[in-house]
Amino acid sequence: MKLLFGKWTAIxxxxxxxxxxxxxxxxxxxxxxTYIFSPTLVYGPSMLPxxxxxxxxxLSEYVSHRLGKxxxxxVVLIQSPENPRKMITxxxxxxxxxxxxxxxxxxxxxxxxxxxVPKGHVWIQGDNIYASNDSRNFGPxxxxxxxxxxxxxxxxxxxxxxx
Amino acid sequence: MFGKWTAIxxxxxxxxxxxxxxxxxxxxxxTYIFSPTLVYGPSMLPxxxxxxxxxLSEYISHRLGKxxxxxVVLIQSPENPRKMITxxxxxxxxxxxxxxxxxxxxxxxxxxxVPKGHVWIQGDNIYASNDSRNFGPxxxxxxxxxxxxxxxxxxxxxxx
Numbered sequence: 479m480k481l482l483f484g485k486w487t488a489i490x491x492x493x494x495x496x497x498x499x500x501x502x503x504x505x506x507x508x509x510x511x512t513y514i515f516s517p518t519l520v521y522g523p524s525m526l527p528x529x530x531x532x533x534x535x536x537l538s539e540y541v542s543h544r545l546g547k548x549x550x551x552x553v554v555l556i557q558s559p560e561n562p563r564k565m566i567t568x569x570x571x572x573x574x575x576x577x578x579x580x581x582x583x584x585x586x587x588x589x590x591x592x593x594x595v596p597k598g599h600v601w602i603q604g605d606n607i608y609a610s611n612d613s614r615n616f617g618p619x620x621x622x623x624x625x626x627x628x629x630x631x632x633x634x635x636x637x638x639x640x641x
Numbered sequence: 642m643f644g645k646w647t648a649i650x651x652x653x654x655x656x657x658x659x660x661x662x663x664x665x666x667x668x669x670x671x672t673y674i675f676s677p678t679l680v681y682g683p684s685m686l687p688x689x690x691x692x693x694x695x696x697l698s699e700y701i702s703h704r705l706g707k708x709x710x711x712x713v714v715l716i717q718s719p720e721n722p723r724k725m726i727t728x729x730x731x732x733x734x735x736x737x738x739x740x741x742x743x744x745x746x747x748x749x750x751x752x753x754x755v756p757k758g759h760v761w762i763q764g765d766n767i768y769a770s771n772d773s774r775n776f777g778p779x780x781x782x783x784x785x786x787x788x789x790x791x792x793x794x795x796x797x798x799x800x801x
Contacts, residue, residue, distance in 0.1 A: 505665065546723075557782035560758040563706075598720040622717035622783050 515539040517632065518555065520567045524604030524611065528553070528641055529567065535633035536641075538626040548600070548621075549573060553628040553641055556602065559619050560611075567628065568602040568612050574621070580614055581607060593618070600624070675699040677792065678715065680727045684764030684771065688713070688801055689727065695793035696801070698786040708760070708781075709733060713788040713801055716762065719779050720771075727788065728762040728772050734781070740774055741767060753778075760784070 510516065521533035529536075538555055542548055550570050558564040572578045578601045579592045585608045595601050599618035604610025613619065630640040670676065681693035689696075698715055702708055710730050718724040732738045738761045739752045745768045755761050759778035764770025773779065790800040 505669070509665070557780070558758065559780035559782065560756075562758060562781040596720075598718065598722060620717070620719035620780065620783060621722040622719065623780060 513540055515541075515629065518626075518628075520628075522567075523609040524606050525553070525567055525569070526606040526609075528569075528605045529631075530634075530637070534631050534637065536631045537629045539629050540626040542627045543621075543624045548624055548627055550576075554602070554624050555626040555628065556619060557623045557625055559616050559623060565625065568604050568610070570600050571603045571613075572601040574599055576601075578613075582614060584608055598622075673700055675701075675789065678786075678788075680788075682727075683769040684766050685713070685727055685729070686766040686769075688729075688765045689791075690794075690797070694791050694797065696791045697789045699789050700786040702787045703781075703784045708784055708787055710736075714762070714784050715786040715788065716779065717783045717785055719776050719783060725785065728764050728770070730760050731763045731773070732761040734759055736761075738773075742774060744768055758782075 515537055517535050518538045519533055519535055520529055523531050552570045556566050558566045572595050574595050574597050576595050582589045582591055595618050599620055601613045601618050603612045631637050675697055677695050678698045679693055679695055680689055683691050712730045714730055716726050718726050732755050734755050734757050736755050742749045742751055755778050759780055761773045761778050763772045791797050
């Protein structure tokens with residue numbers, strides 16, 4: 479009886495040790511994915527032709543936006559101002575204080591508007607202005623909604639390299 | 642001689658690893674579960690003191706979408722992304738807000754519908770608060786945490 483119980487404690491101890499190793503690895507993976515860089519699947523028509531419709535895997539880094547190093551021309555990952563559970567990918571067109579001229583709805587009219595970006599905000603637009611729901615619809619977004627910057631594409635292989 | 646140095650180096654690395662693991666655990670708890678926070682300023686009087694209170698804030702509710710009207714929340718300021726502000730949620734998306742635009746100067750009031758994905762925040766001290774009445778409704782994604790209870794000063798201990 480005593481021998482059987484001792485065997486179970488040994489098994490329990492070993493499984494706890496192995497679980498601890500897995501937990502430590504997952505912690506490291508999570509910290510890397512949140513604060514340093516991670517692969518991200520992006521899809522949708524709003525960044526054509528830069529990003530494909532059916533999905534690309536890109537490496538995105540999470541260091542620049544914390545250091546304030548996001549600027550015009552960067553493709554960024556943003557928490558959508560319309561739905562906080564959704565992450566969207568757009569290009570930063572203008573920073574706070576800059577003046578933006580844009581076509582309001584190019585597929586329907588030639589109307590253009592000019593706007594000054596308020597303090598603490600950025601103006602984002604998708605590369606495919608005919609099919610993009612961006613700052614032309616929901617206005618400039620607070621800089622704090624930027625979650626990361628897209629660095630380079632890793633899949634599909636023939637599209638490998640920085641955007 | 643060299644052997645002694647390697648032994649010292651190994652022991653300091655082991656001890657540094659223990660400290661690093663503890664700091665990792667502390668950081669994960671402070672970011673994802675709860676942490677003490679120092680809040681100060683006049684915009685939440687009389688609920689929170691001018692000169693500073695330590696409150697416990699938790700970081701779970703906003704991820705589960707459980708932040709609602711009446712909650713005191715920590716927000717990343719839409720005017721300055723490096724600044725964290727503390728205000729009360731007054732209305733959620735789709736709700737109608739009636740507010741006094743500038744009560745210390747006039748009796749003018751406005752009514753606004755909160756757009757989708759946004760919340761309306763106001764400080765309890767509407768005479769000295771820079772909030773949604775100035776910068777408009779803020780996206781829900783800017784909410785970083787919810788204030789749970791006050792722990793310092795001791796005579797103010799308890800939920801807000």
